[in-house]
Amino acid sequence: MPVLPVPQFKALPPLSLYVHIPWCLKKCPYCDFNSHEIREQGNQALEDDYVKALIKDLETALPDIWGRRLSTIFFGGGTPSLFSANAIDTLLTAIRMLLPVEHFAEITLEANPGTFEAQKFADYRKAGINRLSIGIQSFNRQHLQALGRVHDDQEAHRAVEIAMKNFDNINLDLMYALPRQSLQEAQQDIETACALGVTHVSAYHLTLEPNTLFHRYPPKLPDDEQAAQMQEIIELTAANHHYRHYETSAFAQTGKESRHNLNYWLFGDYLGIGAGAHSKISFADKIVRQMRYKQPKEYLSRAHAGDSLIQTQQQLTIDDRGFEFMMNALRLSSGFDTVLFRERTGLPIAAVQTQLEEAEQRGLLVHDHLRIKPTVLGRRFLNDLLQIFLPENNPAG
Template sequence: MTAIIPSASMPGVQSPRLGSLPPLSLYIHIPWCMKKCPYCDFNSHEVRGGNVNMPEAEYVTALIRDLETALPQVWGRSVTSVFFGGGTPSLFSARSIDAILTAVRALLPLEHFAEVTLEANPGTFEVKKFADFRAAGINRLSIGIQSFNPRHLQSLGRIHDGSEAHRAIEIARENFDNVNLDLMYALPHQTMEEAQSDIETAAACGVTHISAYHLTLEPNTLFHRYPPPLPDNDLSAEMQIMIEQTLAQGGYLNYETSAFAQPGRESRHNMNYWLFGDYLGIGAGAHSKISFADRIVRQMRYKQPRDYLAKTSPDMTAFDSPIMEQHEVERNDRGFEFMMNALRLTGGFAPEMFMERTGLSIDSIQQQLDEAERRHLITRDYQRIAPTLTGRRFLNDLLQIFLPE
C-alpha cells in the first residue's frame, strides 16, 4: 500500500500554489551491472551466470507498463530530456533501448532535439552495438571511466583497464558528438600527480563534458564497512583546485560543483534536476519529483527488481502499484530542497525562479540569504543569487543555513 498524498483542498492543509509547472524530464533505471563496485550505493545488482538473472525482455515490458500507469500524473506535459541510468544500461541490447524509446515517443510528447543520455561502462563497449544505440535515438553517452590508472581501477573494482577505457572513448566519439566522462579523485593511495594525469588524459580526449567526483564513503557499501586509506582533506582540496584549473585551461566551464562542459554542452537533464525541475522516474528504485498546481510530490519505486516486476506484471491488480513510497514536499521543505540543488550551480539562479519552482516568495528565505551573504558564502543582486568561491568550497556549511527549523 502507498501513502495517501494530502491535497491542498483538504481541511487544514495550506500549500503554496505554482503559477506554472516546471520542465519535465524522464529517468529510466536499469539496475543490473557486471560487478558491484565497492564504493557504489546506487540501486544496482550484479549479473551472475550470464543473463540468467537479468530478465531483459520482461523488464522492458515492465518499464512500459510503469510509464503507462504514470501518465495521469504528467498528462499533456512534454519531456525535455531522457536519461538511462543504472546499474549499467549498456548491458541491455540496442533493440531493448529502441523498444523503450519507441514507447516513450508514443506515450509522451518528446521535445524535438531532446537530450537522450545512456550510461555505459568501458567493459560493455562493442562497435556495432553502440552504433545501434545511436540509431535507436540515444544522442548523448556518459561513460564511467573513473580512472585511467590500472592500480586505481583495480582498487575501485572496475572491470576495465586503461586501454579499454581509451578504446571505449574512441568508439563513443565515432558514434556520438556529445560524450561525458565520469572520473573520480581522492582515491585510495592516490597522489596529486596521479590525479593530475587522470584529468589531463580526460581533457585530451576532446569530449564535450567531464564529471569529476570526490570519492565518498557511502553507507551500505564495502568501502564504508572496510574503509581504504584515502588522501587527507588538504590533499583532496588541492586535487579539486587542480582539476578546476586544468579543465578551465582546456576550455571547460565548471558550471556545477562536479560538472565541467564545453560551452553550450551542459547536461540539460542534470540542469533540470539542479533547478528544481520535475522528473518522472520509472524502473526499480527510481525516484520522481512531480509538481501539480497545489502540491509537489516525491515518489520511489520498489527497489528490488523482483518486487518491481511483480508490481508491474500484466496480472497486476487495480490495488497494486510500482510506487513503494510517496509523500508531499511540505511548505517548509520546499525552500531548502530548491537551495540544496540550485546552490550547486556556480552561476546560481535568478530570484524569480525560486518562486516559479516552489510557489514561495524569495522573502520567505530572506533571513537565511542575509546570513549567507554576511558569511560571504553567496553573492546576490536583483538578477542572480550565486555561491561565492568560499560558498562552493564549503557547500555543506552554506546549505546548513537553509535547513528548515
C-alpha cells in the same frame, strides 16, 4: 498563528524522464546506488520482462503528467549498456508513443567500458540516444583495480574511441581522492580526459558511503588537504582546456552542459521509472516525491501482477520546498535567477530572506533582486552554505 494559503503554481516546470536499469557486471566496493550483479549476461528473458515492466510503469504514471512534454530522457543504472540496442529502441519507441518528446530532446545513456562493442553503440545512436555518459573513473590501471572496476586503462581508452565514432556529445565520469592516489596521478586523469576532447567531464570526490564494502573495510585515502589540492588541480586543468566549471562536480564545453542534470539542479520535475527510481512531480497546488520498489525481483513481480509500483509517496512541506530548491540550485557556479525561486517553489523569495542575509554576511553567497549565486568560498564550503537553509533554521517554519 494564521494558516498560510497553499502556494499555487502559475506554470509547471520542465519535465524529464529517468529510466533505471539496475543490473551491472559487478558491484563496485564504493557504490551505494541501487545496482545488482547480473548473474547471466545477455539474459534475453530478463531483458524482455524488464522492458515490459518499464512500459507498464510509464503507462500507470501517465495521469500524473498528462499533457506534459519531455525535455530530456536519461537511462541510468546500474549499467544500462548491458541492455541491447533493440531493448533501448523498444523503450524509446514506447516513450514517444505515450508522451510528447521535444524535437531536440537530450537522450543520455550511461555506459561502462566493460560493455563496449562498436556495432552495439552504433545501434544505440540509431535508436535515438544522442548523448553518452561513460563511467571511466580513472585511466590508471592500479586505481581501477583498487576501485573494483571490471575494465582496465586500455579498455577505458577503447571505450572513448568507440564512443567518439558514434556520438558528438560525450561525458566522462572520473573520481578523485582514490586509495593511495597522488596529486600527480589525479592530475594525469583529468589531463587525459580533457585531452580526448569530449564535451563534458564529471569529477567526483570518492566518499565512503554506508552499506558499501569500502565503508566496512575502509581503504587508505588522501586526507582532506590532499583532496582539496586535487580538486583545485582538476578545476585549473579543466579551465586550461576551456571547460566551464558550471556545477560542483561538472565541467562542460560551451553549450554542452548536461540538460538533464540542469533540470534537477534548477528544481524541475522528473518522472523516474524502474526499480528504486525516484520522482519529483509538481501539480497546481503541491509537489510530490515518489520512490518505486527497489528490489528488481519485487518490482518485476508487482508489474507482472498489475500491482502499484510506488513504494513511498510524500508531499513536500512548504519549508521543504525552499530548502530542496536551495540544496540543488546553489550547486550551480552561476547561481540562479531570483524569479525562478517563486516559479519552482510557489513561494516568494522573502520566505528565505533571513537565510540569504546570513549566508551573505558569512561570505558564502551574493544576492540582489535579479540573481543569487554562491561565492568561491560558498562553492568550496557548500555544505556550510546549504545548512543555513535547513528547515529547522527557518524562523518562520
